[in-house]
Amino acid sequence: MSLLNMLFKKNKNKMDKKDENLDEELIQQLLHEEDGSKLISVDINENIRYIKSSFNNSSDILYRSFSLGDKQAAIVYVSGLANEDRIYENVLNPLMKETNETISVKQLIENKITVSEIKQLNTLNGLINDLAIGYQILLIDQSKEAIALGLPKWEKRSIEEPTAEQVVRGPREGFTETIDDNISLLRRRIRSPKLTFQSKKFGEVTQTEVAVAYINGIVDKTLLEEVNNRLNRIKIDGILDSSYIEELIEDNPYSPFPQILNTERPDVVTSYLLEGHVAIIVDGSPFVMIAPTTMYALLQAAEDYYERYIIGTALRWLRYLFVVMALLFPSMYVAILTYHQEMLPTTLIISIAESRERVPFPALIEALLMEIMFEILREAGIRLPKQVGPAVGIVGALVIGEAAVQAGIVSAPMVIVVAVTGIASFAIPRYNAGISIRMLRFPIIILAGSIGLLGIMLGVIAIVIHLCSLRSFGMPYLGPLAPMQFKDIKDVLIRPPRWKMDTRPNLSGNTNEERQLNNQKPSPSQGGS
Structure with missing residues (x-):
């Protein structure tokens, strides 16, 4: 019933009382x-009433009625999502000239409508869903089928270099907010039929398209199954950015460290796909997620692989040093100045004591004040318009720092320590990894001001224990160093030469480990006759 x-x-x-x-x-x-599965009515007016009722008579839903032979027809589309010029040229113009009174929907698709993306609909639910995502719906009176046309047109950002991942040498292209453009950027780099995209929709209201990308024959099936299982568990009303997906599928939601790599660079995604990783592309977001990832991957830049391997190795070790400085430099200063003055040379401790003579706060409070002020300036520089943001950050740091030293609120050495620490944190390639280091700096400073170097050691031990227990889609976060995998360690401590990168890293039992032929070291004896 x-x-x-x-x-x-x-x-x-x-009803018995004739009350209708x-x-x-x-x-x-x-x-x-x-009507979730109700069939399309043969009465075109009834179908139009249903569309108007479903969209609550929204003003951006446009209806264009016309005559198709002796039948009434109408095309319905969303204003701003349809190419109206192509609608007239490819749909209205040929159909309004049609005189065959018995022409069928199939004949229209095959002979009259010159649109590459086209499909038949027979349910109202499918009609509403396709109309909402930008398809144009052709309704014909006395027909139980409708036609969905793919003639999209909307404003989108052009492809340009990502501002957060710029390189001196390397590709200048970056992802945009349009998923079709992002998929094409990957397809242009990997011209193999093994590159596969699995499309899904998330969000009961937003119906956001999400594509899972991988290379068949290289990706580990267990990893791909795990990614799909986690995605299929998502039940949410809306997805606005890839960060929504990231928070719902990561291994440890309480960890301060990112467990999924985010990038705007197609070349970075391509390189990880070739290693057997899985990429997740979200419509409306220029950031593509890569799973699994490691702590060391977050500290690597694309330019490491475009410059000579000796330079790439040197820069990689410098980044490791910058991470240690960004995490521990202020706390080391506070601990030594508070509890371990004997560790400093006499002339240096006398110079620091003279600079702190007028400062009314202990080193701990001084460090916290300066770190908080630096974070305020950093956030203000980001939120302000691009034209004035850098200027405000530089002027603010110079003026406030100099005024604070002159007023005796902070000492000059503390300003230097905080400035060097901030510069070191800027050298971390991934913004979200840099934020994690910045936030962990505060509890370690408090531990250093409370119990000295012992507090720093306890804080570092706690962080290392957490990192050792952390997983990214089942892969150890500190791998291949913990647990040790000698075969894959070469791309962690150093950037190996291209001719040494014979095998892919072992993610979860790779089935295709060979990346290239071995013994490709160049030498003058190789080559032509």
Whole structure:
């Protein structure tokens, strides 16, 4: 028994009294609940009424009626998501000239409508869903089928170099907010039929398209299955950015460290796909997620692999040093100045004591004040318009720092320590990894001001224990160093030469480990005759 029949049965006493004034809102609600799989009506006016009711008579839904032979027809589309010029040229113009009164939907698709992306619909639910995502719907009176046309047109950002991942040598292209453009950027780099995209939709309201990318034959099936299982568990009303997906599928949601790599660079995604990783592309976000990842991957830059391997190795070790400085430099200064003055040379400790003579705060409070002030300036520089942001950050740091030293609120050595620490944190390639280091700096400073170097040691031990227990889609976060995998360690401590990178890293039992032929070291004896 249908819901409408149940409604009439429930109100049969009123019907017996010939009271036909049923609750219109209740009828519409039951119609929407019932029509999830309701077939398209042969009455075009009824279908149009259903569309208007579904979209609550939204003003951006446009209806263009015309005559198709002796039948009434209409094309419905969302303003701003449809190419109106192509609608007239490829749909309206040929159909309005049609004189065959018995032409079928199939004949229209095959002979009249010159649109590459086209499909037939027979349910109202499918009609509404396709209309909402930008398809144009062609309705024909006395036909139980509708036609969905793919003639999209919307404003989008052009492809340009990512501002957060710039390189001196390397590609200058970056992802945009359009998923089709992002997929094409990857397809242009990997011209193999093994490159596969699995499309899914998330968000009951937003219906956001998400694509899972991998290379068949290289990706580990266990990893791909785990990624799909975690994605399939997501039930949410809306997805606005890839960060929504990231927070719902990561291994440890309470960890301050990112467990999924984010990048705007197609070449970075391509390199990870060739290693057997899985990429997740979200429509509306220029950041593509890569799983799994490691702590060391977050400290690597694309330029490491475009410059000579000796330079790449040197820069990689410098970044490791910068991470240690960004995490421990202020706390080391506070601990030594508070509890371990004997570690400093006499002339240096006398110079520091003279600079702190007028400072009324202990080193711990002084460090916290300066670190908080530096974070305020950093956030202000980011949020302000691009034209004035850097200027405000530089002027603010110089003026406030100099004024604070002159007023005796902070000492000059503390300003130097905080400035060097801030510069070191800027050298971390991944912004989210840099934020994690910056936030962990504060509790370690407090530990250093409380119990000295012992507090720093306890803080570092706690961080290392957490990192050792952390996983990214089942892969150890500190791998291949912990646990030790000698074969893969070469791309962690150093950037090996291209001719040494014979095998792919072992993610979770790779089935295709060979990347290239070995013994490709160049020498003058190789080559031509």
